[in-house]
Structures are given as C-alpha cells and as structure tokens.
Amino acid sequence: xxxxxxxxxxxxxxxxxxxxxxLTLGLKDNPLVPIGPGYYPRIVLAITAAFAxxxxxxxxxxxxxxxxxxxxxxxxxxxxxxxxxxxxxxxxYLGFRISTFLYVAASNALLDLPKSAKGWGxxxxxxxxTTVVVYYVFERYLTVLMPRGRWTxx
Amino acid sequence: xxxxxxxxxxxxxxxxxxxxxxxxxLIGVVGGALPGITITMTVIVVLPFTFGLExxxxxxxxxxxxxxxxxxxxxxxxxxGIPGKPSAVATTFDGFPMARNGEPGRALWLGIxxxxxxxxxxxxxxxxxxGPLAQLAxxxxxxxxxxxxxxxxxxxxxxxxxxxxxxxxxxxxxxVVTVLGNDPVMGQPRLALGISWLEGGIPFLPVLxxxxxxxxxxxxxxxxxxxxxxxxxxxINLAVSHVAVLWEIVSRPFLLLWSTFIGLVxxxxxxxxxxxxxxxxxxxxxxxxxRPEKFGSGIPEGIIASEASNNxxxxxxxxxxxxxxxxxxxxxxxxxxxxxxxxxxSGPLFISQNATLAYGMFAAYILAHPLVLILLLFGVRWVxxxxxxxxxxxxxxxxxxxxxxxxxxxxxxxxxxxxxVSGLFGYLMVKFGYPLAPFILGVILGDQIxxxxxxxxxxxxxxxxxxxxxxxxxxLAMAAASIVLSLWQHRRMQKKSAVAAGAADF
Numbered sequence: 199x200x201x202x203x204x205x206x207x208x209x210x211x212x213x214x215x216x217x218x219x220x221l222t223l224g225l226k227d228n229p230l231v232p233i234g235p236g237y238y239p240r241i242v243l244a245i246t247a248a249f250a251x252x253x254x255x256x257x258x259x260x261x262x263x264x265x266x267x268x269x270x271x272x273x274x275x276x277x278x279x280x281x282x283x284x285x286x287x288x289x290x291y292l293g294f295r296i297s298t299f300l301y302v303a304a305s306n307a308l309l310d311l312p313k314s315a316k317g318w319g320x321x322x323x324x325x326x327x328t329t330v331v332v333y334y335v336f337e338r339y340l341t342v343l344m345p346r347g348r349w350t351x352x
Numbered sequence: 353x354x355x356x357x358x359x360x361x362x363x364x365x366x367x368x369x370x371x372x373x374x375x376x377x378l379i380g381v382v383g384g385a386l387p388g389i390t391i392t393m394t395v396i397v398v399l400p401f402t403f404g405l406e407x408x409x410x411x412x413x414x415x416x417x418x419x420x421x422x423x424x425x426x427x428x429x430x431x432x433g434i435p436g437k438p439s440a441v442a443t444t445f446d447g448f449p450m451a452r453n454g455e456p457g458r459a460l461w462l463g464i465x466x467x468x469x470x471x472x473x474x475x476x477x478x479x480x481x482x483g484p485l486a487q488l489a490x491x492x493x494x495x496x497x498x499x500x501x502x503x504x505x506x507x508x509x510x511x512x513x514x515x516x517x518x519x520x521x522x523x524x525x526x527x528v529v530t531v532l533g534n535d536p537v538m539g540q541p542r543l544a545l546g547i548s549w550l551e552g553g554i555p556f557l558p559v560l561x562x563x564x565x566x567x568x569x570x571x572x573x574x575x576x577x578x579x580x581x582x583x584x585x586x587x588i589n590l591a592v593s594h595v596a597v598l599w600e601i602v603s604r605p606f607l608l609l610w611s612t613f614i615g616l617v618x619x620x621x622x623x624x625x626x627x628x629x630x631x632x633x634x635x636x637x638x639x640x641x642x643r644p645e646k647f648g649s650g651i652p653e654g655i656i657a658s659e660a661s662n663n664x665x666x667x668x669x670x671x672x673x674x675x676x677x678x679x680x681x682x683x684x685x686x687x688x689x690x691x692x693x694x695x696x697x698s699g700p701l702f703i704s705q706n707a708t709l710a711y712g713m714f715a716a717y718i719l720a721h722p723l724v725l726i727l728l729l730f731g732v733r734w735v736x737x738x739x740x741x742x743x744x745x746x747x748x749x750x751x752x753x754x755x756x757x758x759x760x761x762x763x764x765x766x767x768x769x770x771x772x773v774s775g776l777f778g779y780l781m782v783k784f785g786y787p788l789a790p791f792i793l794g795v796i797l798g799d800q801i802x803x804x805x806x807x808x809x810x811x812x813x814x815x816x817x818x819x820x821x822x823x824x825x826x827x828l829a830m831a832a833a834s835i836v837l838s839l840w841q842h843r844r845m846q847k848k849s850a851v852a853a854g855a856a857d858f
Binding site: 203211218221231233238246270271282285301306 | 515517518520521524525527528531535537538540542543545569570573574575576742743744745747748749751752753755756759760763765768769771772775776779784785786798801802805806809810813
C-alpha cells in the first residue's frame with residue numbers, strides 16, 4: 199500500500215526528530231542542575247518521533263480515496279515567498295527604506311499587474327507611502343531603529 | 353471593599369485620569385487590531401510616556417492599552433483571519449469563517465460584546481474573590497505548573513477535527529522549537545545546528561506571527577483573483593442588531609460564565625496568559641457543545657468562548673500582579689516595571705498599603721470596557737479601513753508590518769529570519785493538514801514545561817511526586833482524560849460519518 203502525504207510528512211518528522219535526538223546525546227551535563235540540557239529535549243524528541251511513526255503506521259493502514267483537487271495558484275505562492283525571501287535577504291544590505299519600497303512595489307505589481315502608466319504610478323505611490331509612514335512611525339515615534347543598509351548606509 | 357471600589361470609579365472619572373485611560377484604550381484598540389503589533393509591544397511603547405505622569409495616570413493608560421488591545425485584536429481575527437495578538441488565535445477559528453460566510457458584522461460584534469461582558473464579569477468576580485484565588489495559586493509548585501501546561505497542550509491537541517495523532521504531533525513539534533538554540537534554565541547552548549541566529553533560542557512571537565500570517569496570506573493567494581477581491585469587498589457589511597447579538601451571548605449563560613472562569617483562572621496563574629486562555633476556553637466550549645462538529649465553520653460559541661476568556665484573563669493577570677507581585681504575562685511584566693519605577697512595591701501588602709492606587713486600577717480596568725465599546729461603536733469603520741484596502745496592497749503591507757513587528761522584538765535580524773522560516777513552515781503545515789493551534793501552544797508553553805520540570809527535579813528528584821501531589825495528579829489525570837475523550841469523540845464522529853455515507857449510498 200502506498201503512503202499518502204500524511205505518511206511522507208510523518209517519515210520526514212520522524213527522521214528529523216531522530217537526527218536531533220542523536221545530537222542531544224553529545225550535550226554535556228551541567229553540574230549545577232540535576233538533569234542536563236539534553237534531558238528534556240530527549241523526552242520531547244522521543245515523543246515527537248513516536249507520534250510521527252504512529253502517523254506513518256496509521257497512514258499505511260488506512261484506506262486511500264482519490265480526492266478531487268481544485269486548481270490552486272501555487273506559482274503565485276512561490277513567487278510571493280521568493281519576493282519575501284529576497285526582501286528579508288536585502289534588508290541588511292539595502293536598508294529598511296530601499297528594500298521595503300522595492301518589496302511593496304514588486305509584490306503589489308505581482309498581485310495586481312498595472313496596465314497603464316497611472317497603474318504604475320499607483321504602485322509606486324503605495325510603496326512610497328507605506329515605506330515613509332512605517333519608517334517614520336516606528337523610527338521616529340516608536341523608537342525602533344530600523345535596519346540600515348551595509349551597502350547604502352541608508 | 354465596595355466603598356473603596358466606588359471611590360476608585362469616581363476618582364477615575366476625573367479628567368486627569370480619564371484622558372490617559374481613553375488615550376491608552378484608543379492606542380490599545382489600534383495596536384491590537386494591527387497584525388504583527390502585539391499588546392506587549394504597544395504597552396512597551398506607551399511605557400516611556402507614563403514616567404512623567406502620576407502612578408495611577410500611567411497605570412490607567414497601560415490598563416487601557418491592555419483592555420483595548422485584547423478587544424481590538426479580534427478585529428483582524430474575524431475579518432482577515434490573522435490574529436492581531438496571540439490571545440485572539442481561537443477567535444480566528446470561527447470568527448473568520450463567519451465573516452467569510454457573509455456575516456462580518458455579526459462575527460465582529462459577537463466578539464466585542466463577549467469581550468465586554470467577559471471582562472466585566474471578570475472584574476466583578478475578581479474584586480470580590482482576590483484573596484481566595486491568590487491562596488489557590490500560592491499552592492502551586494513546579495509539579496502543578498508542569499502538569500497544568502501538559503493539560504493545556506493535551507486539551508488543545510484535542511481540538512483537531514481530522515486526526516488526533518496530527519494534533520498531538522503538532523503540539524510536540526511546537527515543543528521541539530523551544531528546545532532549539534539554548535537551555536532556558538541555565539542558558540547553555542544546545543541544538544543550534546551551527547546557525548548563529550538560533551543560538552539565543554527561538555522567541556515565540558515571530559514564530560506565531562510567521563505561522564499565522566503566512567499560512568493565511570499564502571492560502572488566500574492560492575485562490576487569488578480580482579473576482580475574489582470584489583466578493584470580499586462587497587461582503588464587508590457590518591450592519592447588525594446589537595440586541596440580537598447580545599441575546600446570542602446571554603442566551604448561552606453557561607458558555608459565557610465558564611469561558612470567563614477559564615480566563616480568570618489562567619490569568620491568575622503566572623506566565624500562561626491569554627494565548628492559552630482562549631485556546632482552553634474554545635476547547636471547553638467545543639467539548640460541552642451539542643454540535644462540536646460545527647466548530648471551525650463560523651458558529652457564535654467559538655467566538656464567545658475565546659473573547660470572553662481573553663478579556664477575563666486580563667483581570668486575572670492584574671490580580672496576580674497586585675496580590676503577589678508576579679506578572680501573569682508580558683504585559684503585566686511591563687506594568688510591574690512601571691510600578692517599580694514609581695517606587696511602589698507590588699506583592700501581598702500592595703492592596704493594604706496602596707488602597708487608593710489598587711482600587712483605582714480596578715476602576716480603570718472596569719471603565720476601560722465601556723470606553724472600548726464607545727470607541728468601536730463610533731470608530732470601527734475607521735479601524736476597518738485596513739480590511740477594505742485591496743489585497744494586492746494589504747498583503748505586502750501586512751507582511752512588512754510583520755517584519756517590523758518581529759524586528760522590533762529584539763532590534764535584530766535574527767527574529768526576522770525566524771519569521772521567514774516560521775512562515776514557510778506554517779504554510780507547509782497547513783498544506784500537509786497539520787493543525788496550527790497545538791503547534792503554537794507548544795511553542796509558547798515548551799520553555800515553561802522544561803523550566804518547571806527542572807525546578808521540580810531540583811527540589812526533589814522523585815518523579816512520583818508528579819502523581820502523588822493531589823493537584824498535579826488531578827491535572828495530569830485530566831490531561832489523560834482529555835486525550836481519551838478526544839479519541840472517543842473522533843471515533844464517534846468517524847462512525848457518524850460512516851453511517852451518513854452509508855445512508856447516502858442508499
């Protein structure tokens with residue numbers, strides 16, 4: 199009998215838990231406390247692995263029925279994750295203001311592609327307003343020092 | 353006692369106290385409604401502004417933020433499906449489906465009225481019962497806390513409709529997150545996997561923001577189209593009969609009282625907070641319901657339970673800090689700091705030595721509720737502008753706020769990286785059918801479970817104490833019973849489904 203995504207996810211979690219469990223065996227005990235830093239993680243990881251294996255077994259024994267799947271736009275999800283990843287990656291190099299402006303403009307355009315110069319103007323305006331408002335509210339009034347760019351010093 | 357409370361309320365109605373209370377409430381509502389901006393962060397921001405005020409003025413302002421934030425957080429939970437704060441997570445389960453089913457006004461006002469009633473009931477009970485509740489909490493040792501946290505996790509895992517194993521596994525995965533990075537007892541590094549930003553451990557707030565924001569937004573993007581946008585905008589009609597909504601709440605007196613009680617008890621117990629209270633109340637509402645299978649589809653019981661409990665939780669946290677000097681959560685920890693700055697020692701003698709201040713705080717808490725109501729009656733449309741903004745604009749802005757919220761927690765990119773990884777992980781969890789609530793509770797409680805386990809073993813290495821101490825034994829028995837009950841409920845539901853499928857075949 200084939201495994202479904204439940205079974206595969208259970209296998210992945212079990213493997214990760216056992217890997218981490220093995221790492222806890224190398225943790226040194228602290229003489230100040232009766233149990234070492236690995237004691238609780240070992241309990242948690244063993245329980246996690248046991249539940250994960252139970253899920254695999256349960257999936258293996260269950261009857262599978264073919265489900266009708268609705269078409270979903272995974273490409274847009276991947277693109278948004280990629281854009282967000284680029285944004286987070288760019289923050290320490292470009293700084294908050296430049297990277298936020300670029301991120302908001304790019305993701306806004308991705309979700310609602312402008313078809314005219316006016317549309318592009320709206321995208322840039324939204325990005326500028328978001329960046330300026332968030333920056334000023336947090337940096338000036340809420341005393342949160344936003345990231346400066348290593349490359350831009352801005 | 354009632355004379356002092358009356359005097360406190362009259363005093364608080366003076367302009368010099370009412371204005372800071374009103375401003376704090378307004379800031380709290382807005383801060384609570386903004387995803388990625390927690391009440392803790394809002395109250396930390398307010399703190400420096402209170403140093404120049406009288407102690408009661410400053411505390412009134414912070415209490416306003418706390419109460420306003422607890423109520424404001426339900427706005428985004430109901431209308432965006434993204435909890436504005438951790439204690440509104442369970443509100444999302446039924447509030448958002450109800451709003452999506454075309455009743456956003458009903459969802460919103462059920463939450464607001466339940467918050468107000470739960471909060472006021474909490475105040476009445478706690479003003480009268482501070483002493484006995486404090487005595488009960490004083491009896492708790494690390495064994496009892498450990499057992500209580502295990503009970504909370506096991507109960508929340510039972511929330512899962514599809515698979516109990518997945519619920520339990522999800523809770524365990526949440527605990528795994530807390531073992532990465534460092535040991536919370538001695539601060540010893542462990543399991544950082546060579547990743548520098550993991551070395552300090554993983555704070556739960558960026559995990560929570562990432563998991564909920566990304567799973568929600570990316571889930572919406574899977575079905576994203578201009579048509580969807582138009583439908584959502586058209587659905588934002590908040591017209592509602594307040595009498596009907598109030599009747600929906602008061603016609604369920606047991607639900608309201610039990611949820612309030614849960615909120616109070618969890619609030620009194622240190623370090624648990626509203627995030628656990630709303631989950632537990634939701635779970636209890638589901639277990640006592642005659643239609644548990646409807647939970648998560650947009651029914652009023654889920655919203656009432658969650659919101660009544662989290663506002664009552666504020667009252668519980670306030671009593672804990674006033675009676676014992678122990679912060680019930682991060683917000684009251686900031687308040688404790690404010691008291692200390694003003695040279696006031698909170699603890700068992702606080703009420704007797706500072707009666708005016710103590711009853712003024714009670715009065716501020718009580719009066720903050722009608723202020724929230726007035727603010728939302730006249731200003732909810734203004735707060736809701738975040739909802740009618742097109743999603744192509746709203747989603748990037750919300751994600752930017754999530755980044756800012758995560759970054760501001762430690763002024764460090766480490767928490768932003770945690771946010772990114774958590775977002776990806778949360779989205780994958782949803783795609784693989786894992787429930788998020790037990791995972792989040794595991795992340796919140798994991799450290800506390802470990803700390804109390806170590807404390808109990810440091811006090812006495814005898815593990816049998818967990819089952820021989822009466823309260824601890826009772827709580828652990830309840831945890832086991834909760835799992836058994838969930839198993840029984842799942843089996844019963846499966847049988848019902850099988851019978852229904854069989855009947856359909858005919």
